[in-house]
Amino acid sequence: MAKTVVVKQRDRFIADRKRFFTADCNYIKISKKDILKKFGLMSLATRRMNNSKYTEYLMYLAQFLNEENKLVAMDCSKKYKLQKEDIVERLIEGFNISEKTVENFLSAAKKENLLIREKCDRLTEYVYIMNPIAFNQGYTNLHVELLEYFSEDIKKFISPYQYDICLKIFCVDYNKYKNIDCLSMVDTTRYNVEKIINGEMFKIEGAFKETKLMSWNKAKELFERRGITEVIGLPLNIRFNCIFHQDENELAVVISNNKKERYFCKLDNCVCGTEYKGLDIFDMIAKLMGIENEDDKFNLAMEYLANLYNVQIEKTATSIFNEAPSESDPKLASLKENDNIIELYNEGKPLESIAVEGDRIKSLIKNLYLKDNPKDKETAKVFEDVTEYLTYNMDNSNYIIDKDTNSDIIGLAGITNLLANSKHNLSKDLATTYISLAKKANILYQDGTAKSAKYMVNPILVNDKLITKLSKNTFLTFGEQTKALFGNEAWFNNVVAYYKQNGSREDIQRLNKAAK
């Protein structure tokens, strides 16, 4: 067989070559992450032969590998390719085994695609090539021609995205078109597709500069309208190479219809299905992320897109309202028995993660004060500490009491006193300012009219100990803000749904108010 003449079209895929290949384009660079992965794969690969002796023979032969992972040896200062008789001779000598054993080993290695034999330029000569996942001579490089023989294993070795690019470049350079299931995307989309595959964040045009609060429906509409072109970066109404299969004929197109973008590929059995419905942005994200068979793929895609667009999706009262409590949740039983106390089941939830929300609220009061008194940093700091102090002075329902005198729930005058007599020494005016800002910052909730009001402290602020229970009243008052205490969102949503369904009118009103 005549040696293939390789004419590398270096002007194609320049950026990818630079990123993934050595300068001469003969070797694929292996990333640090993948180098580590190699050792695990190596043992998996050799185990395929199901014989530990064979593994030893294979590793013994690895010492003869050249840079291209071919078996060669030196003879009279001339390199030559090891032929079968050379291998037999060496293994018999090295391990004191029979020729038959070597034969068995070679056929097992060939069967498992770990050591294969290919014809050489000269008709009678062969070359033995070792699968790089068994052993790769280049520590940080992989000879590109190995893709031809071991593509399935190399696919597990390097990242899918890099694999895909390398395979495409290999096909172009070596003029080989293999029908391998892979993504072969148009150049402009590559960057985004890689990020999406890995679930990473990246900048997109059209993302909001500041977090934008949006209803679920509005957000869904937005993503449907512009997602495929903006997020994936595919052109509209222009044919291009399908990103879901090896495609040299530009079989794919994105079309916008009824304010919804859809992706189509002409190839049967590609992504459009028999009804030729195409894919919307949610289908595409799910497919790229490999979550297409998961039940909540739509929600996961929504969440991912919301992050990319810097959109915060409103959990409106109505959206939660429509969700019935999930009866299959065993935690619901205890709530039904006594719905004045909510068990939080937050075991294992690190306090730090709960403290994040609490700290946010604490710094909020500081900032609110600084807004009106930009120079008075000292008092702003005191306000932060006062919040901490109040969390020590609460009863089981989070109402403020005077812990030292073991008093009943105290009102406005009582709290003013408490703050004046504390080590913070707040004057009456400052105490009043504090209370009014604390209400704004959702630190305190005023229950009742000013004269007879009780004050409740937001439970999320108590971050020095794990809270295991929440009173119904506290929950209804602070609603969404207590979510971090619940350990998992599903339980939180279920509790909301429970009160929406079983609470009194007053309960529901209170919860709706908290949701705002």
Ligand SMILES: [Zn+2]
């Ligand atoms: Zn396709």
